[in-house]
Amino acid sequence: MPVPVLTDFVKAYDVRGVVPEQLNVDVAWAIGAAFARLVAADGATGVVIGHDMRPSSPELSRAFADGVTAHGLDATLIGLCSTDGLYYASGALDLPGAMFTASHNPARYNGIKLCRAGARPVGQDSGLATVRDTAQALLDSGTSAGPTDVEPGTLHERDVLADYAAFLRGLVDLSGGRPLKVVVDAGNGMGGHTVPAVLGTGAGLPELPLDVVPLYFELDGTFPNHEANPLEPENLRDLQAAVVREGADIGLAFDGDADRCFVVDERGEPVSPSAVTALVASREVAREVAAGRDAAEVGIVYNVISSAAVPEIIGEQGARGIRTRVGHSFIKAEMAREDAVFGGEHSAHYYFRDFWFADTGMLAAMHVLAALGEQDEPLSRLTAAYSRYAASGEINSTVTDAGAATGRVREWAAGQGAEFDELDGLTATHAGGNGDPMWWLNLRASNTEPLLRLNVEAADADTMARVRDDVLALVRGEQ
Numbered sequence: 001m002p003v004p005v006l007t008d009f010v011k012a013y014d015v016r017g018v019v020p021e022q023l024n025v026d027v028a029w030a031i032g033a034a035f036a037r038l039v040a041a042d043g044a045t046g047v048v049i050g051h052d053m054r055p056s057s058p059e060l061s062r063a064f065a066d067g068v069t070a071h072g073l074d075a076t077l078i079g080l081c082s083t084d085g086l087y088y089a090s091g092a093l094d095l096p097g098a099m100f101t102a103s104h105n106p107a108r109y110n111g112i113k114l115c116r117a118g119a120r121p122v123g124q125d126s127g128l129a130t131v132r133d134t135a136q137a138l139l140d141s142g143t144s145a146g147p148t149d150v151e152p153g154t155l156h157e158r159d160v161l162a163d164y165a166a167f168l169r170g171l172v173d174l175s176g177g178r179p180l181k182v183v184v185d186a187g188n189g190m191g192g193h194t195v196p197a198v199l200g201t202g203a204g205l206p207e208l209p210l211d212v213v214p215l216y217f218e219l220d221g222t223f224p225n226h227e228a229n230p231l232e233p234e235n236l237r238d239l240q241a242a243v244v245r246e247g248a249d250i251g252l253a254f255d256g257d258a259d260r261c262f263v264v265d266e267r268g269e270p271v272s273p274s275a276v277t278a279l280v281a282s283r284e285v286a287r288e289v290a291a292g293r294d295a296a297e298v299g300i301v302y303n304v305i306s307s308a309a310v311p312e313i314i315g316e317q318g319a320r321g322i323r324t325r326v327g328h329s330f331i332k333a334e335m336a337r338e339d340a341v342f343g344g345e346h347s348a349h350y351y352f353r354d355f356w357f358a359d360t361g362m363l364a365a366m367h368v369l370a371a372l373g374e375q376d377e378p379l380s381r382l383t384a385a386y387s388r389y390a391a392s393g394e395i396n397s398t399v400t401d402a403g404a405a406t407g408r409v410r411e412w413a414a415g416q417g418a419e420f421d422e423l424d425g426l427t428a429t430h431a432g433g434n435g436d437p438m439w440w441l442n443l444r445a446s447n448t449e450p451l452l453r454l455n456v457e458a459a460d461a462d463t464m465a466r467v468r469d470d471v472l473a474l475v476r477g478e479q
Contacts, residue, residue, distance in 0.1 A: 003139045010132040012124045012447060013329055016102055016111035019056045023110050025063035026139065032067025032098070033146065034134035035114060038127050039073070039096040044117060046074035046153065048089045050081035051100035052190050052257050054221030056110050061100040064112070069153035070146030076156045080219070081164075082190040082258035084360035087119040088164045091356035094118060101190075101257040104229035107222045119356040120336075123329040161194070162203040169198065171354055172366040174208045177373020181248040183264075185215040185239040187228030191254030192217035198362055199369075209373070213246050215239060228256035231347065233270075240268035250372060250379050252365050260348040261361030263368055265379040271368075274307035275386035277344025280367045281310070282386075284342040284352075285317040295319050301334050301343035301351070303327075304424045305442050305455045309388040310344070325424035326444065332357050346394075346455075389438075390464040392456040397475045399452050402445045406452070408474040409443055425453075437463040441471055 001020070004027055009017030015031065017023040032047075039047065047068045051057035065075035078089050083099050090097035096116045102109035114122040114131070122128050146152060182199070186192035195217070196202030199210055215238060216225045226235045230253035243251040243264050251264030263271040281300045288298045295318035302310045303326045314321035324334045328351075331343045335357045343351035350364035351357055372379050399405050406426050413420070413428035418440075421427050425444030432438030439458035446453060452475055458464035472478075 006132045006136045006139075010128065013121070013128070013327070014111055014113045016105060016109060018108050019060075019110045023060065025059060026144070027135070028060040028063040028112075029067040029144065030135040030138040031112060031131060032064035033071050033138055034067075034131040035096070035098065036068045036071035036073045037134060038131055039116060040071070042096075042116065044073065044096050046076060046095050048076045048078060048086070048093055048095045048097045049100075050078045050086040050089065050097070052082075052221065053080065053188070053193070053219035054100075054102065054107065054110050057100045057221070060110060061098070064098055064100070065155060069155060072146070072150040072153055074153040074156065076158050078158055078160050080190070080193055081161070082194045082362070083113060084259050084355070084358065084362060085160065085164050085190075085194060086113070087115065087356060087358040087360070088167060089160045090115050090117060090119045091358070092160070092163065092167070099257070103257045103259070104227060104231075104255045106227070119358040121329050121332050126329070161197050162205075164194075165197040165203040165205055168360075168363055168366060169205060171352075171363060172370050174210070174366060174370055174373065175206070177209055177370060178376070179209040179211065180250065180369060180373055181211045181213065181246060182369070183213040183215060183239060183242045183246055183248045183251045185230075185236075185242070185251070185253040186217045186258070187230070187235070187254065187256065188216045188218055188220040188223050188225060189228040189254060189256035190219070190258040192219050194258055194362060195254075198366070210369070213242065213248065215242055223256075228254075230255055230260070230262040236262065236264065236270060239264055240270075244268045250369065254361060259359055259361055261350075261365045262348050263365070263379075265383065267380055269380065271379070271383050272307065272387055272391065273344070273346050273348040274310055274391075275383045276348070276364060276368060277302060277306060277346075277350070278310050278313040278386040279371055279383065280344065280350060280364055281314055281319070281342055282317055283367055283371060285314070285319045288341055299335075299338040299340035301331055301338065301340045303331065303345050304427055305346045305394070306344065307346070307389055307391060307457060308438070308440060309386060312388070313386060323423065328359060389457050389459060390461040392454070392464055392468045395454045395468070395472065396451045397454065397472065398450055399475065400450065402450070402452055405475045405477070406443055406445075409441075409471055412470065412474055413441070432459060439463050439467050441467060443471070443475070
């Protein structure tokens with residue numbers, strides 16, 4: 001098999017490639033060796049390594065560990081875990097980490113998410129490009145052994161699932177709420193491993209007032225039931241039907257590596273991730289204030305495609321809303337810079353200061369469960385206060401000239417009296433007033449495909465549809 005070209009599948013934030021043509025044991029070993037060199041320069045003496053349920057994950061993660069130990073660092077293997085379980089281990093053990101997962105990608109893929117000690121992200125501009133180039137040089141040279149003047153590190157195995165579950169339970173107390181019936185769709189991904197431990201008694205923790213109805217908890221990296229990507233509406237249908245059939249209070253859907261969580265209300269209707277962001281933000285601000293902190297000092301990070309309700313609700317709480325670009329590296333960096341207590345993305349990634357500024361869908365789900373259990377209203381009424389506007393969702397358009405299409409939209413929006421910013425793509429905001437409804441749009445180019453991504457939100461559904469349709473016609477050259 002020819003040596004793969006790593007630039008083809010080492011992306012901006014992680015590694016994501018086809019097995020074995022791109023990602024195989026030789027590549028995993030080389031990336032492990034290169035990562036060991038990178039973090040050794042920081043003073044690290046070991047790396048913690050976890051993997052998901054894909055058939056190739058155990059072999060690839062072990063090859064990565066061999067690359068690490070060949071270069072003098074110890075490797076702690078924690079085995080099956082969610083991505084936020086790996087982040088927990090990185091934070092609790094103060095070690096850099098590697099998670100073998102391709103998240104929601106099809107079964108033929110696998111990948112690696114890397115972090116420095118304390119779950120600090122490693123992306124293209126923070127070490128991933130260096131790891132890629134070093135690994136490519138090792139592969140091209142045919143090197144398959146560590147330096148002879150370095151004492152090899154040792155391999156350790158450690159189970160952190162129970163500690164991870166106890167840590168999360170210590171952040172959100174679910175023991176005193178009213179009984180709730182909860183349907184959970186794990187999509188044959190790592191939620192089937194973590195949900196019984198955190199929300200049940202699988203890790204030896206006390207029973208909670210939760211009746212968990214499992215859907216697709218069997219770990220199976222071939223995804224026999226549906227893709228483990230709840231962002232696609234068709235992958236929520238089984239959960240929606242089960243919530244209604246079971247008369248459940250709430251439904252939760254996790255993606256393949258269980259770092260994202262989507263919420264469905266008692267009617268089987270999806271709850272916007274922006275509404276979840278606003279709900280969790282309100283709880284975190286209230287907790288900080290109860291601890292004696294001035295609300296004006298509490299920072300909440302959100303991205304440019306979050307609902308306008310998010311900064312409004314943060315402001316109503318008296319806290320600081322901090323707007324940033326889409327993408328976990330931007331959210332995490334901004335949270336650390338501002339010491340923000342919480343951050344949310346409209347893609348259902350949720351980040352917590354008390355979780356090393358890393359993202360954890362499980363902790364966000366626990367906040368929603370706690371909020372629901374603390375009062376008697378159904379989830380649809382609870383979240384209605386956080387769902388104020390009509391949204392299009394993200395709509396992709398294939399374009400040959402993104403700049404020209406964006407220029408057409410800018411000219412149109414200027415004629416509507418909109419104001420602009422370019423923090424991430426083009427955002428046009430029409431404030432409204434005097435019977436003219438509010439709307440905003442964001443148009444962003446994909447980093448990897450010839451696509452423009454459109455999000456529109458408005459004060460009412462008719463205005464949203466009008467703006468959406470006018471802008472799509474401009475983007476697609478239909479006007």
